[in-house]
Amino acid sequence: TIPTFLTLFIFAFLYEGVVVWDALRKKNTIQIIGVCIANLALVVYTAIQVDSIQEAVATLARAGAFINELTRAEMWNDVRPFLVATPCVIGLGTVCMTFVTWKLYQVFAWDILKNIGADYRMKKRFLHYQIYIALLKFDFFFFLGYIVQFVVIVARQDDPEFALTCASIPVTIAILLAAAYFTKRENKAGMICVIVLYLGGLSYFIFKLTRMYQSGYRNSYEAVRRSLTAFAVITILLILLTIANAIICMRNFGAGLKAHLVGPGLSEEKPDMNSLSLQDVKQQVPSRMTID
Template sequence: MMESQQPVKPGLMRRFLLATSEIFSKKWPRLFFLAVTFQSAICIAFEAYTFGRFQGGLADMNQPNWISNLAVQAELKTIPTFLCLFLLGFLYELVLVWDALQAKNTIQIIGLCIANVALLIYTAIQIEQIREAIGNLSGAGAFTDGGVWRDVRPVLICVPCILAAITIAMSLIAWRLYQEFAWDILKYIGADYRMKKRFLYYQVYIALLKFDFFFFIGFTVQFLVVVTGKSDIEIGLTAAAIPVTIGILFFAAYFTRHEIKLGMISIMVLYLGGLSYFIFKLARIYDPYHAQDYMPVRKSLTAFTVLTILLIILTIINGLICMFNFGKGLKQHLQTSHRQDADKDTVSYSLNDVKQTPLPSRMTID
């Protein structure tokens, strides 16, 4: 008798390809992903052109008089920092879009539309900040080409316009996705209104954690690269906070999914610490004794700080609601749906990839 073989669990790449093919097999998920991809490609290209034009118009900045000028050095880092943030922002948004579509998470999709509005505001702010940076550097004699601002201004104006158009398209498609994915929530959670509400708060909380990560990283990059007047201790602590924050967000999701109350309480304490830190930083940006250090990225850093504070407050509120929902049955639904997804991937892998041996066309006698 032949022993039944256990189905082989697909690897990460196989599961990624299966999820991606499922996204592209349906109209509205495909359109949503392509819209964000188009936006990312165009906006990154425009930002890259701005960076190239900016760098190409500069004089030789390796001269000792430029190197020793801290104000000029801070202004020089403005546009590279913006480009870095846009690369991070658009690529991270693409990852979140893929994640939301494969998980059929309508809450995260709505969050992505809101995040696109935040990026739109940021791109509008950068126009004035880049104009100021180019103006200050021109006044200091750092440019050999006086037409840099004239060339990059139309490109910079196009970026928020593109973001506005794509945000509208994303919002319209998100409504269709909401209708399309509604059945999946019903399938996993059932028709119980209270359970669906608990699941909604859980989805909101997990989505907030993902957006918290980006805005914290965005703030940290600007602070470490552009802001002057930092002590070595402050730089070290800020840099060390990046892996710590990733760990906090990971465990926040883990504790919520597995309903570990003590872990959630410790996470809440850390949230309050983070909230205090960003409130302190916001006050320091406008402190007369330190305002000059933040001047090159004052507006954008303010935007990131305010958004991060709002996100942390929302995260704390949703985290508390999720914690109060512990022990009310959601954990079983989450773990069941997770196992079903894994089983579905395994079955699709085994059925598609197992080669069938042809049956003999006639009986044979040995």
């Protein structure tokens, strides 16, 4: 439990760093807002892990895993302050990041206006597209977080579900990449297929969430039931939001957004052809003096 928590925790911040870098590169404020929301989910996850790690320490103590000089109480007293401080630090960082996100939104709004135009409906279509792309990226993280915990802690290697679950990772990556491609190219047939696959994923997580609390499987999920429940619930909500935004994006096909998406990206500010410079208004002075 403890190595899995630390590994997933480290991966979460590395992944968020990549998402933020991509958001700054594409000037997508929605992704940065998504990172702020994901940080709140991590606050909940790290708070849950305090009790989970305490139970893991107790299990190790009963198994005699500690050396003679180190007792269970000493181990827990050394670890507990860091576990309690972790969600507090993440929460404080999220507050600061929210302020920075607001400032970035004000900067990026002007760039979007220059590239998309002042048409309110077109800006709304572009907003739905940005939300959809951001949801795909967070779908992957929470799906992977659930799968890693399930495979490492719950599943047995001799169980066919172990191999099937591992195989679902590259399949999911392919589905999410296809979803982004079909949306950008406005391919309705591809989008319908992707939505059907979303419904399959939704059914899977609802099934796994129900199974965790069935009497015949409760013991298998005992160590990570709370964290898996949190990841499963968040993933279900994200899939529902993704399906809703996929339908909205599909309804926007053929409305002119494709030309902005497949064309040049948001570029750096260029001189306006209609603007005037000081050279344009500077009064021309004769280079030589003439004598009347």
